[in-house]
Amino acid sequence: MSILEIKGLSVSYGAIKALEGIDLRIEEGEIVSLLGANGAGKTTALRAISRLLPIQGGDILFQGKSITQVPVHGVVSLGIAHVPEGRGVFPSLTVQENLKLGTWANKRKSAIPDLRQEVYRIFPRLEERKTQLAGTLSGGEQQMLALGRAMMTDCRVMLLDEPSMGLSPLFVKEVFRVIKEINATKGTTILLVEQNANMALKIAHRGYVLETGNIVLEGTSKDLAHDPRVKEAYLGHQ
């Protein structure tokens, strides 16, 4: 059974059809990338899975069970954490207060100290800056904090929306390294929305390509990286 399965998912904004019946399947422990140009519907797909948007058709299954009737906070409690584009950290709270907010839906309260220790192991910079206000962190550090906060929910699945957006090349590399580490050490399943197809395909096991609301290609990252259509549209001429 797939940990997350999306079947015929349709989402519209009024008359605009953002997703026109997409199918997507993610196995436990995988990193799956969702690639596509601006406006393809990538953010919409993540927001629909998190129940932040109403859906017009189809189904979303977590461990084989439909979650389309589950409220937003229920989705987090099930073990699905969403790191939105732009990170969504609380600028006037400290690093440690932001991390604590990640624990509200955590059903295993006794696991919180270990989770915090793990976050600080993966992100030593956050421990160094735990009393600093999140709004004064650099963009890359805020992205780390957003990932750390998602880890604090004790999630099984992370939905990551353009984690490399707006970061310097050094931080882009660091963010992808950390995503790979979270997946490898904790077994967290990751659905990664990215415009940086090059990097995304390097760390993901499989990928899907979304174009104007439809999945037009899917395959292993290796196959996608060699596909002439992906090369032409998303990887530049290499």
Ligand SMILES: Nc1ncnc2c1ncn2[C@@H]1O[C@H](COP(=O)(O)OP(=O)(O)OP(=O)(O)O)[C@@H](O)[C@H]1O
């Ligand atoms: N709140 C909204 N109201 C109306 N249309 C919207 C809304 N949000 C998104 N859309 C439209 O839905 C389509 C898909 O948008 P979405 O943000 O999912 O794309 P995306 O692939 O994430 O793009 P980007 O890479 O630019 O973030 C676009 O045509 C967008 O203009």
